[in-house]
Amino acid sequence: MKRLALSLLALSVSSALFAATAPTIDPHRLSDDVKTLSSDAFEGRGPATAGEKKTIDYVISQFKAAGVQPGGDLKNGKREWTQAVPLLxxxxxxxxxxxxxxxxxxxxxxxxxxxxxxxxxxxxxxxxxxxxxxxxxxxxxxxxxxxxxxxxxxxxxxxxxxxxxxxxxxxxxxxxxxxxxxxxxxxxxxxxxxxxxxxxxxxxxxxxxxxxxxxxxxxxxxxxxxxxxxxxxxxxxxxxxxxxxxxxxxxxxxxxxxxxxxxxxxxxxxxxxxxxxxxxxxxxxxxxxxxxKVITSYNIVGRIEGTKRPDETVIYSAHWDHLGIGAPDAKGDKIYNGAVDNATGTAALIELARAFASQPKPERSVVFLNVTAEEKGLLGSEYYASKPLYPLATTVADINMDALDPHGPARNFTISGSAKLDLLDELTDTAKKWSLVYSADPKPEAGHFFRSDHFPFAKRGVPAISFGSGNDWVDGGLAAGKAAEDEYVAKHYHQPSDEWQASWPFTGMARDLQILYTLGSDLANSDTWPNWSKDSEFRAARDATASQRK
Ligand SMILES: [Zn+2]
The missing domain is CATH 3.50.30.30 (Glucose Oxidase; domain 1)
Structure with a gap:
């Protein structure tokens, strides 16, 4: 594996200069995306509801405005913006x-x-x-x-x-x-x-x-x-x-x-x-x-075709769905808006698409995969991974984003669950350029590795992680970050009160997305194939397709 961090250190590229090379992500755009996607008009974004139609229309319009191409199902030789996902x-x-x-x-x-x-x-x-x-x-x-x-x-x-x-x-x-x-x-x-x-x-x-x-x-x-x-x-x-x-x-x-x-x-x-x-x-x-009955929901797929190795793909993923309309809370609110979970990840996907489209085209293709039915059991990502639009053997990595922190920047980041793979090492090296350190999931007992949309990729061998925002806030440290985390889990997670707040600055997310952009961009402009660690349960599945990667 090519160690990007080492080669960059050898060139004595300063942290500030490096950071400046990643396109800026606008926190106001992130806020607007989240506000729209989690508004009551979107009805909590339940699959196969009126909220799905609104969500799909919004994300497609944003992908178009960003300047990426449709990357979904092939129809009459042309890609659509969506992948149909039949669900029971x-x-x-x-x-x-x-x-x-x-x-x-x-x-x-x-x-x-x-x-x-x-x-x-x-x-x-x-x-x-x-x-x-x-x-x-x-x-x-x-x-x-x-x-x-x-x-x-x-x-x-x-x-x-x-x-x-x-x-x-x-x-x-x-x-x-x-x-x-x-x-x-x-x-x-x-x-x-x-x-x-x-x-x-x-x-x-x-x-x-x-x-x-x-x-x-x-x-x-x-x-x-x-x-x-x-x-x-x-x-x-x-x-x-x-x-x-x-x-x-x-x-x-x-x-x-x-x-x-x-x-x-x-x-x-x-x-x-x-x-x-x-x-x-x-x-x-x-x-x-x-x-x-069988209904059809949709994954939304944007893509930038690679200039040199278009058949090799870096995927960014995030689920667009949430719980829809359900049992009312104490205030009588029945709409599970899902602002943090996962309008934030969807907004991140849109803004990453915009960032990639603003730069020279990468050598490998980049796919922006906004999946459905995560809340129903990772079904949109399971469907994609079982019927991939682009071969998994030549999918370099999946970088997933789920429930990002809309507050200010942290000094650390995490991933969902515990795993050992080159992709995490590369992310850790990249994050160092922004002076962020990796903090292992403090609650690996919660099984978060199996609870997000990277998992259907991981179990088929594709190097995959779900990025998690840090909790050691620049403003307020661990005390403030943990307090916000605890409050979210206790009061808002999967509850109608997971709603957009005007006070959210989104500055931490904007900074973290520069890091994720850089990770994906480096992969998309290299010919390396990150893998799982030797003792990982997912290594064998990856190695089984090694002959398909040059
Ligand atoms: Zn989620």
């Missing part, structure tokens, strides 16, 4: 009838309160479970390479698996699953996938705030609304009819009534010897109809 859309019809039977007594459950049942994605047109037996399966992990199997051959047919969130060494911080850092086995998406592989009728994930890394409000908000998946050939191999979360207190009571101790069983589940435990005398009943 599923809704529970009306109020679902849900209850537990505990020693002969029926305990009714209210959707969104004790339980959050997701609209089925297995192709079911109705769910009718009567007193399905409950089985606690620990962390629900089957990891042969780690010699770990929580199921031990238990028969889950017609039964509901009850499972803990995160992975078996989260609580102790030491073990075979990355210690406190979350492996993919800790993600709720993995839990449901494994439940389907085990042939269960359903799965209830016990919500606990620390290992989930978010509160019940987030669970209720993002699981009781319309659900989506990419259209699959065999949906029931990826989903069970019932996919739900329950509150911890509900689980503790259920265990108690079955003569079991939740905390004691949780401890057992942290060991290899754990065996599934039936919750005797208890059952789960669910009765509801499902409205499902």
């Amino acid at each position: 859309q599923s809704d529970i019809a009306g109020t679902p009838s849900l209850s537990f039977t505990v020693n002969g007594k029926t305990e009714n459950l209210t959707q969104g309160q004790q339980i959050a049942v997701r609209a089925p994605l297995d192709g079911s047109k109705a769910v009718s479970l009567k007193n399905a037996p409950l089985v606690f399966v620990g962390y629900g992990v089957k990891a042969p390479e780690r010699n770990w199997d929580d199921f031990k051959g238990v028969d889950l047919k017609g039964k509901i698996a009850v499972v803990l969130i995160n992975d078996p060494d989260f609580e102790t911080g030491v073990g075979d699953f990355g210690g406190k850092a979350m492996t993919y086995y800790g993600r709720w998406t993995y839990k449901y996938e494994e439940a389907a592989r085990q042939g269960a009728a359903g799965m209830l994930i016990v919500h606990e705030t620390a290992p989930a890394s978010y509160g019940w409000a987030t669970v209720a908000n993002s699981n009781t609304n319309t659900q989506f998946d990419v259209v699959r050939d065999h949906p029931s191999s990826a989903h069970t009819p019932v996919e739900a979360w329950i509150q911890r207190d509900v689980a503790v009571d259920l265990f108690k009534a079955a003569g079991l101790d939740f905390e004691a069983l949780k401890k057992q589940a942290q060991t290899r010897d754990f065996k599934p435990v039936a919750l005797k005398g208890e059952g789960f009943t669910a009765d509801f109809k499902v409205n499902s």
